[in-house]
Every structure is written in C-alpha cells, then in structure tokens.
Amino acid sequence: MAGCTKVLDKKPLSQVSEKDVWNNLDLANAYMNRIYARNLPGWSTEYADYSDESDGGGSYMYGQLTSNSVNYWPYDDIREINDLIVNIDGGTIDTTNKRILKGQAFFFRGWVYFQMVIRYGGVPLVLHPQTANEDLFVKRNTTSECMRQIVADLDSAANDLPSFGPTSGSNDGHVHKGTALAVKGRVLLYYASPQFDPNQTHTERWQAAYDANKEAKDYLESKGFGLYSDYSKLWFDEMNKEDIFVRRYQYTPNNSESWNNWAASTRPLDFSQGATGGNRPVLEIVNAYPMKDGKNINDPSSAYIYDPSYYWKNRDPRFQQTIVYNSAEWGIGNNGPQPGRIQWTYVGGEQNSPTITGFYMKKAVDTTQSAIEAYNSSTDWVELRFAEVLLNLAEAANESGKTDEAYPLLTDIRARAGIDQGSDGLYGLMPGMTKDQMREAIRLERQIELAFEGKRYWDLRRWRLFETKLNGTRRHGLTITLKISTDEWKSLKNSMSSEELESYLDQHYTDVFNDKVKVVDTQFDINWKPEYYFFAIPSSQLQLNSNLEQTMGWDGGTFDPLK
C-alpha cells in the first residue's frame, strides 16, 4: 500500500510558509504593507454627520444608539501586529531592518488601541499572539493602563523608526519618527481632555500633553516639516511639508485599498458616481468662519461689515476654499474640469438628490477629476498635518497655564490662511486673552482650520461639548428660491458669461434669489446622551467572553472608563 502513496506528496503552491516571512526582508515588508493597508485611517464623510459640520448622523445625534451600534473590535489586526513583534526576532533579517519593522508594528499597535480607547475607554490589552491553550477569557484593562501602553508603544516606535524629512523621497507614506511623536502628542492631548477627565483634576496630563507636542513640533521643524504655504493646495500638492501621517492612494483596479470615493460622495450627485451624498455643510459651520480680518461675523470691531444676504463676502479665505454656496464658482464636471462653472443650490436648480442644506463642501475635492475618477479617487488622506501639531500644542500650552505660548501658534496658522495681519499682528485674535478666552479661540481655530477633516466629531467628544453646545438645538441650512420666474432667470443666465454672472450676483443676488433659513434636523432636537462618550461593547463580544464588563451607563454596565 505504501508504495503508491507517492501521489500524495503534494505541497501548497500558492501560499508562503510562516518561516519564510520572518527570514526574508521582502516578505516581511509585504506583511507590513498589509498591516498598513488594514490599519491606516482613510477618508470618511461619516464623522462630519455626527457633528455641527454636516446634516445627518441620525442615531448619534438623536440619542438612538443601542448597545450594538458601535462595533469596532480590530483584534485581528492586533494579532497580526503582535505576530510580527514576537516573531521577527527569531528570523534572520538584519537588525537594522528588524528594528524598522518592529518600530512600525509598535506604531500601529499604539494607533489601533488608541482608536479603541477613544470609543470604549479601557479594553483588554493583548500584547502577544495568544495560543488556543492559554486563558483567553481576558478582562478589560483600565483606561489608564491602556493609555500607558499606547504611549509606551509610540515611544518604542519613535525610538525604532527612522527619521524622515518631508522631501527626503523616502517619506512615501511610511510612518517615521516624526509620525510617532505627533501621534503621541495627540494621544496625550485626548487623555488630558474632559472626555477622560471630566472634572479636570489631572493637570499633570496637560503638562505631559504639552511636553509631547512640544517635542513633536521641535523635532518636526528640525526635519523641515512646517505649514505649507497654500491652504487650498494642501490636498493636491501631495506629500508636502505639512503632511505627517498620510494614507496614500493611487488607483489600481485590482487593489481595493488603492482608491477612495470620498470625492464622489462629497460632490453634488449630478456630478458624481457610486455615492449617496455626504459633507453637506450646515449653517452652523458656515457662520463660524470669521471675517477676512479674523474677527467673528458679529464682532462690531471687525473692519468688514457682515451682510447676511451676501454672507460669502470678505470672509476668512478658508471659507471660499471650503464652502460652496449658491452662485459660487466650482469647476467640477462629469467629464473633467469645467473652469468657471457655477454651482446652483436653489430649489429646482439641481435634479439628483439636491443638497439638503443649500451648501456643498469643496475641501480636498479635486476639480480635475471626472465623475468616475472621483469615485476611484487617488487623492491622499492626511490624517495628521503640521497645523494640528500647532493646535495640539497651543491647547496643551493654554490648559497647562502657558496661554501666551498659544498666540504665535495660532497666528502662524491664521497667517498662512491669508487673514489680515492687523496692526497688532494678531490676525484678529483678541490680545491678552484669559485661559478660557484662549480655549474658545483655539476651539474655533480647530473648527475652521480642520473643517471636514473628520476631527470635529472627536473634538466635540473630547471636550464633552455635545450636551452643552448642541443638545436641544437643531442644525440649519438655507432654502434658496428664485424670486423671478424660471424663464426670466434662464434668459438672465444666458445673457452673461459665468464671470459676468458671478459679479452680477455679487451685487444683485437678492434681486434674483430669496434665502430662507431652514431647519435640517426636521424631526428631532439633537439629543446626545452622556453615555455616548464611552460606547457600549457590542453584545456579540460580551456573548463570547463573560469576563468582559459592559461600560457604565449602558445596560448592566459596571466598567468605569474614567479609571
């Protein structure tokens, strides 16, 4: 019988053995490529909905979340990362490269745990690839234990990762020492914030956040990172000196990780494909933009007069670079750019799912893309840019009693934005602000500078601002209707070139259009529940492990996320 068993000698032909991966640098790097693909943050219009940036976000905004709504449990990614951290030392790859690989793994482990902790508070810390024989019914670690581990991982990453400058050529989307330092700054800022310390008793956390962000800023500047000169080109001049933590895209049909459809969902659906519409600015964000001299729209000291009918005039330049209003120029097209094209958002001006708020959002929407290119967009996602490091540092400085240190950080950002310098050189900032006033200034600056970059939702959580700022309110938009008949409007429109039409409307908008404020939360007031600052662990996970405690505030919850 044995003589014939030779036919059974077969080997797997389409897979790689475990040993090969840890003994071969190219294979180990490919393993790392997949860790990047699975763990890098990317484009999402979702978070704008859960805030005062866009409409939508129903269940979050109206208090309808259930204990199964937030399910983010990426322990498969953690396992893959742990596998590398534990096994790479046993392989034959040279020490330099082993160190770089481990540095990246530490970075992503810290990053993924951070993503879990800001949602749930403490989670079980699993730091090695478990075997089926050990005790797998783990308990949740405290939030502080998790934060300590995240910082430790980021420290290990900063220690092991190479140094890149923004133009070194090797900064091709891999994380580097500067990335680890900047993310550590963000982590400690979160940890010091009211979400994790509602009564603000842990002042030492703000000091730690200050130190980390200061180190990050100094280090990054020493490597040539800094603010990029043109705010409007931040997203199109890829890998510029401001980009610290980036997910790169380059459309390749067989690689689903190589493209994003953010632009498709952000563009009007008449000029889009494969999307359902997100990032529709509400009036709250539209009105938050200061005037061109950096003063609030209601501030009588502003050099510019705010006219609610011509609200787009003389605003912070970032307004025009972010918000698309009825009659604004926006050169997108189905087949490619249409320079000089004007966007209409009045009733009847669009056909396919018209914007509910009356506005569109243009940041990072590449006008050179056709509708299908917007669906398969190659625009890079910048998760963390230098401006945020400045804002993080400013906040940590202010909260740790160094309010003066915040000024130059904010004015650098305002200067780059193109706000008038002002005779005091403060770019519209009030001189001599108290800590509380400076806190408001920093919060406004974050809201404007980082608008629609997926940061506002997390900031509102971090500051525990949902209840005090938004609860009981509704978000607004504009209903824009023609004052003249459709035929009159058509002949008016056809009588002018688009530049002429634009400058005509800059003077005679109110002759043609009537803007009326409307409520976009038509059914309910915003009703953020206090327990939403730390979500429930989904019951599917609790069912798998009776040692897991539910978060306090949720059904039967006993786990205190503030410990």
Next chain:
Amino acid sequence: MKQKSIFFDPYLLRFSTFFIVMILMTNFVLGQQKVITGAVTDDQGQALVGANIKVKGTPNGAVTDEAGKYSVTASKNATLVFSFSGFAPQTVQINNQSVIDITLVREINNLQEVIVTGYRSQTRGSVLGSVTSVKGSAVVDVPVDNISNALSGRLSGVTITQGSGAPGMQSDIRIRASGTYNNTDPLYVIDGIVSDKFAFDGLTADQIEDITVLKDGASAAIYGSRAANGVLLVTTKRGKEGAPAISYTGIYGVQTPTQVPKTLSAFEQASAINLQLNYINADSNDARYYTQDELDYFKTHSWNWVDEMWQNPQSTQHSLDVSGGNSKVRYFLGGSYNYSIGSFNNLDYSKYTLRGNVDVSVTRDLKVSLDFNTDTRHTDEPSWQIGNQRQEDLYKALLVRTKMVPPYVNGDPVGNWVEWHPGVVVTPSLAGYEKRNQKELNATVAINYTVPFVKGLSVRTSLNKYDRDIFIKQLNMPYNMVLFNTTGQHSHIVGDSAVGLRPRAADDFLRSEDDKVNRYQFNVQVNYKRNFGKHGIDALLVYEQAEEDVTSFYGRKDDLISSAIDQYISAQTPKDVGGDEDQSARLSYVGLASYNYAHKYLLDASFRYDASLIFPPGHRWGFFPSASAGWVVSDEPFFKNVHFINDLKLRASVGLVGNDAVPQWQYLQLYNIVNTGAVFNSPTVGIEPGVLPNPNITWEKALSYNTGFDTRFWDNRLNFKLDLFYRRTYDILGSSQQSYPGTFGATFGSTNYQKIDAKGFEVELGYTGNGDKEFNYHVSANFGFATTKIIQVDEAENLPSYWSAIGRPVGLQSNGTSINKNGLYSSDMLLGYVAVGVIRTQAELDALPAGYTILGVKPQLGMLNYKDIRGPNSNKPDGKITADDREFLGKYSIPPMNYGLTLNFSWRSFGLGVLVQGVAGAKSMLGTVGRDIQARAEESSMEYWADSWSPENPNGKYPGYRVSSYRTRYDPSTFFLVDNSFVRLKNVNFSYALPQAITSRAGLKAVRVFFNGTNLFMIYSANKLYDPEQVLINSYPTMKNYSFGLNISL
C-alpha cells in the same frame, strides 16, 4: 440474427419440435387457431425489441424483432400477455382480432431491471439500500442547457433548484436533508469515473442510459470519502448488438416568467418620496418634493425597465446518434447541438457534444473498450463587473429601477438619475462583452478479462484522462449616456432635448483568463461472482488512484487604441497578470462482498479506505465500512398463501461516509500573498496570515441507518416502497470562531466539532392500470419528510438559549456560516421580532409605556411595533424593544416535506405524462428588497408599499414610518415572514407516435412528436408575493417552459 441462430441450435430444435407438438395439441383442445401480428412500442413510440408475447395458459409465445414486430399463433379467444423488462406486463384478449399493436408502460421498481450501483450492476430486486434512478429517456423531451435542470422533481429525496435562468446556469442538486454546514453537493460518478458537476452538466439527456442516486450511507459508503451527500451515478449509452439504429431528436423551447413581482409605478414612487418628506417634516419648499405638475405627469408616464429590456429566452436542441454492432464489435456514436438565448440581449449559450464508445471482444475472455467524449460550451455575456457571471443581478437592478425615468429618449440612453444603463450594458458594441469558452475532453480505456480457469473471476482495469479548459475573454468599454433637460417645477421630469453626456467611465480594458483542470483516474478491479447451488457470491476489490492539477492564468491590458480592434495588440497599458496553481490526489482501496441464499436472504458488506490530501499525514486515511441485509419474505414457504402480495422485501443498512469538502493545507501555518497592500509611492503587494493551523484536522463523518421495504400487490400492479433513515453527522468541519473571545484575533479554519442529526422517510406508491391494448396508465406518488437537528455547534459562550441553534433544524440562523448557501428557499435567517402591528393612532401611541423605544427610536405614528419579550439581563419585558426581543420566528426554513405525483397515460399512439410537485412546511424572511421602502428618484420599491400607513391612509396595511435617509429598512419580523409551501403542475408531456403504417412507408422505424411544458400552472401557493421556488422576491424569476420536439428513429 440472433434468433435465427437459435433455430439452428440442435438442442433447441429438439425443444422446438416438442413445443410444436404441444401447440398442435392445444389447438386441438381450444379449437380454431389464427395468426396474430402487431408491433410493441414503449410509451414514447419507440419499438421494443425482444419483448415477450405469451399466449396465456399455453407455452406458446413469440419475441418481437428489430422493428418491434411480432407474429404469434393462438386461438381466437385466447389472451396474450406482453412483457418486457422494465415495463409493466399487459394482458389483451384477442377477441378475433388479427392485428394487435400494443404500447407498454414503463414500470418503476421492476425487480429484474439492472441498475448500476457502486462499482457493479445489480438487479433492482437485490438492492438493499435506498436507491432511486431515472432513465435518460425520461428526460429527453425537456430542452435544457444543463442536464441537472431537467431532473427537477423526478428523483425522490433529491432536491433540485435552478440557480438563475441565464442560459447555461446549472441547478443545485441536494440529496435528502443537508447534514452539514459544508458543501452539500453530491458526488458525481460518470461511467465509473469520479467526476464533478461541471462534467455532469456537459452531458445531454439522449446520451444517458440512466442516472442512479445512492441516498443511504451504506450504498454511498463504497465511495467513502466524498459520499456524505449521496452519490449520483451516471451510465451513458453504449452500443448493443444489432443493425445500426439511428435516432434523431429536435426540440424547440421558449420560456416566460411565472411571476414578476410588481413594483411601485412612477406616480406611486413619487408619492412615496413625498410621504417620506412629509413624515420627516421637511420644509414645504424642499426641492426634493414632487410638485403637483410633476405628480400629474407621472400619473400617465411610467416606465417599466424590465419590460423594456426583457426578451423571452429560447432554446433549440438537435441530437443524433447511431449505435449497433455484432458479437465482436459494438459501438455508439452521438452528437448534439444546443443553442439558447437568454432573457436579455447578449446572453447566449451554445453547447456541442460528441460522444462515442466502442467495445471490442478480442477473444471470448478479453474485452477492450474505448470511450471518448468532448464538449464545447460557449457563453456570451455582458462585460459586467458587478456580480460577474450571475446575470441575475442585471434583472435585480432592472426590477427596482426607477419608473420615473425613461430608458431611452429619441433612441438615446438616458443618463439623468441613472449611473449606469442596463440597455447599454447588454449591447456589446457599446459596453463590451465577456465570452466564455469551455472545453472538455474525456477518454477512458478499459480492459475486461474473464479469467478462464476460475469460474466467476474477472479483472477489469481502466484509465481515464480528463482535460478541461475554460477561456474567458472580456472587453470592457466606457460608454456615454445622454443627459436631457429637466422640466417640472422641481426639475423632476426628463425632457427631450439633450444637454450633455454622462459618461460611465469604467476602465477601458481587455482581460483574459484561462483555467485548466487536468486529471486522471486509474482503476484495477477484481470481481468474483458465482453461484454454488443456492448460495450466490458477488465480491470485488478495487484499487483506485487519481491526481488532479488545477491552473489558472489571467492578464489584462488597458487603454485600447480603438475598441473596434478587440485584440491585445491594440491595448496599450499592461495592467495585471496573475494566476495560481493547485494539486491534489486521491488514493483508495475498495472492497465489497455480497452473499445471498436463494435470493431470499441477502447480505452486503463493503469498505473503502481513502486518503485525502486535505488532512495532515497522520489524519489522512479514513476507513468507511458499511453493511446491509435483506430478506425476501415473499419467497418464504409460509408466504405462498398470501396471494395478493406478489413480493415483499425487508431491508436494512448501516454505513459510514466521509466529507472533506474544506480548503486544503489548513494544518499548516501559511501566509497568503494578496494584492491589497498599502499604497506608498505606488501600490504594493501584501502578505497576511492564513487560517490558524489545525494539526488535528480530519474527516467529517456521517453514520447513516436506513431501513425499509419494497412490496408489490395485485399482480404486480401496485407497488409500495418505504424508506426510513437516520443520519448523524459528526466531526463536522466548521469554524470555531464563536468558541473564542473576539480578542483572540485569529481567523479560524476548520475544526472537527459540530454534530447534526438528520432523519426522515420517503414513500413511493405506484399503480399500473390493468389497461387494454388501447388505453394504459401508470400512476405514482412520492412523499418525503426530512428534518435536521443541530446537536453541537460553534456558539458563543454567553449566547442565551432562546437564540441558540442547538436542538433546532439547520438553516434557521446563519451563525456566521454559509448554511443558507444550499438551503433551499432560505433567504435570510429566521431570527427577528414578533410584530404586533402598526401604531396607527395617537391613542395607541399614548398607551405605550413611558420611555418606550423601538430599536433606540422614540415610538412614532406609522411605526411597526414589536412584542417586548425581554431585556438584556432579564427574561421579563423591559419597556423597550431591543435586539434582545428577537426570537426564532419559524420552525423550518428548509422545507421538511416534499411530494410529487406522476401520471402517465397512453391511448393508442398518444401519450400523456403529468408531474405535480411541491414542498411544504417552511417559512422564509422577505429579503432586504422586500423590507425596504425607498424614497429616491433612482429606485422603486415593491408595489405593496403603496398601501402603507399615512395620516391620510391610517388603515394602510404596511407601516409608514420613514427615516430621514433615502431608504427605510425594516428589521426581520413576523410581519415580513412568508410561507413557501406550494403545489404546482411541474411538468406536462404530451406525445404522439405516427402509425407504423405511415412511418414504415417512409422507411422509418418510428416518428414521434411531442410537447413539453414546465411550471405551467401553480395549483396552490401560500406565498402570494413571488414564486416560492425563488430564493428571494427579486431573484431571477422562475420560468415556464414550453417546448415542441420531434423524434425520429430509423
């Protein structure tokens, strides 16, 4: 010729003389003799060669010749008995007639009929397991692209579901209740060669002699490792001694849908959008509202995209074969051609087959045979990226396409609201195509040697070589739709002046893929079959070895210079090249011994010792034994007095079979190379871990018990057959993901863990009418009941018992496995809420407890309310509806009962066959398309949503609650439960054989014309919304099939 030689046999001559003397004596006794002549045909008009004619009460008789003619001498008042193996005998009074033509009706469960079981042939009378079979000739009238589609409803205990009506799409075949979460496909064995579904579907009905299904464990155990789901044995036709017989069959068929679910009209769709906007209190100026002028317009303008694009599928089929031979050489040569067009443009399918076999008797003891067959299948399809190869998706998309947008204006495809255009997609010159060429080449050489010195000993060895090649070429082209001006106060109406183009700028590319399968199977088999007095022995030993290579290679180039040159030479950018390779092998030893005493006491025992490469060396070999016993009670002396029972056989069997239908190499820690690495300066390749290795992985096993009896009453006219079975499947290979906390993080492969019990019974009852020479009939009915019970399954540690699948039948909850894949009619798990009704009035709303929420939402008018059963930590109502309130909403999602009724009538040259079939006892949840009410211009919803609650329609049947997004999706609940029980007229076959007087003048043996209709009429259906044989409400519709055919033999 053979009969002539018999007359020259001196021994027979002496006998003949004796008979002649006897006949003369009888004549003297009974008086006047006459010669009666006639022809014997089957119920399809085919001449029966070698049928027996006996003059009752005398030794007189005759045998039909090659044309089915006979001539017999008998007294004018005598009775003739016509019989032929496999047919019900018939008795006819002569009554002074001189020409008696007779049609014999096929009989089910003829005891002398020889059927093929594993590695041998047996008479049906000696079969001890649960075996059912169908003759190829029974399905030749059904024009189908794939043979599996023709078998539906014809095999008891076998469930066949048609996947989709796209031409060339095959059906799923499942035998008895599914006892595993893994693959439930039966094993296909064609002419003794272990094969697969693809090869099975390459056959055409007219080339098939018969198909036998081994249902019970003991019968299937001889195929051991892969027989857990039963075995389908196919025997193809071979040449028989005789003059060349030529047969031609031509069929034309056309199909129409049985039922297309209705969707909202344009006006209803617009109204639904307005209703949603009202519901969410949208500003009355909101541009999304449909204004009165627009509503009025849509009252008279509604476009049905299915109707616009649909064409009724048609198919034609021609087959021709010739067979014959002499004592030295016998041959069969046949070919067929099949061409079908699908329900949309550019869905074409054609199939050519060629098949031949030669048996050469080299010496008296040595026989050599060569079988050779090949088929080519060609499919034309759209270049359709979404849901490749399943054109069902095209239908699904069309079904809910907006009714408010015309597909074409002035002949141009409209791009308003429409992102892609189905009409363009099915036009190859505009959007490209996919062409699929599939070829099979199959050859077998076999040598049979009867060992001359040992009586009853013979050796057979065979080598089969099989090659398959599937070549796909895809041309994908970007295309433009035309944007038209819009009219109406809110610009909701498509006008007729073109204002621009809307590109569907998919990538511009050519792609090809070549998939090859190469395998061989080598067998050596030793048979010993001999009777010693009343002791009969039949034994065999087999060595079987097989290897298989599977390779795949694909390449793609983008940016064609011109789509007019659809060749790689015109594509400029090489984009993607890839492929893979896999090998497998099998090694088996098979043994079988069967003993009988006077054919009264029967015993069978078999084993199979099988190696599977799926498992690690220490767990690779599996031993699969079986034993069966039978007792022909009716042969016992004490039974001689029971006259009304002709025969009665009791039988019982037990067998162990295996299943290894899980991915290979799971015992090794392997890493997969994937093309989804991150992008740095350019996209990269990544590596990720494969499944967690399981070093102990081994066979999944099923132990089956089968018992039953076969009996015939009343001159063999009534037959009854009962089978009871019980099967425990254990060591079921499944993921044990649920047994570990999510923090473990590994992807699990297969573990031998789960247990499922299946049991049931099958009853067959048949009656052959005591017809006369003109009218005959045969009626048979079958009923099957089969259920499953999950004994052990991978479930979460803390899963509450009310959600546990343990103790319940398979299919109720998906449990993260693919159980529903083959689970018939099961569209979604039956875990959901118990609906208590729509909240219609303020009073009802006010009556709800304070703080009451329905899935997180404060109750509102128009909402569907559910029963509050329990909270997260208690089994008492907790004042809100949460996921904890879900229950299992039905007992079965896979029908436990199936039944069929077959009626065959023949009158003179007319034949009529009727098949009624159905299932009962299962429910299913409406799929998401049925539970969604859309509020957007791009898509419509099911028609019943027009009757939903609103302040103006407070008694609307359906809930009126609308979320602020474009789609409101209701959770699974009893409100959306449908019962899939039905009884339908599955098949009608009507045929007419031209009188022999006419055909013989034209030099033809027989000519028959026939009509066949499938799914013509639904007798009863509990499901009013869609055809219950569809998986989902929006599945490709079940089709009615009308076909006409012609059959000529000469």
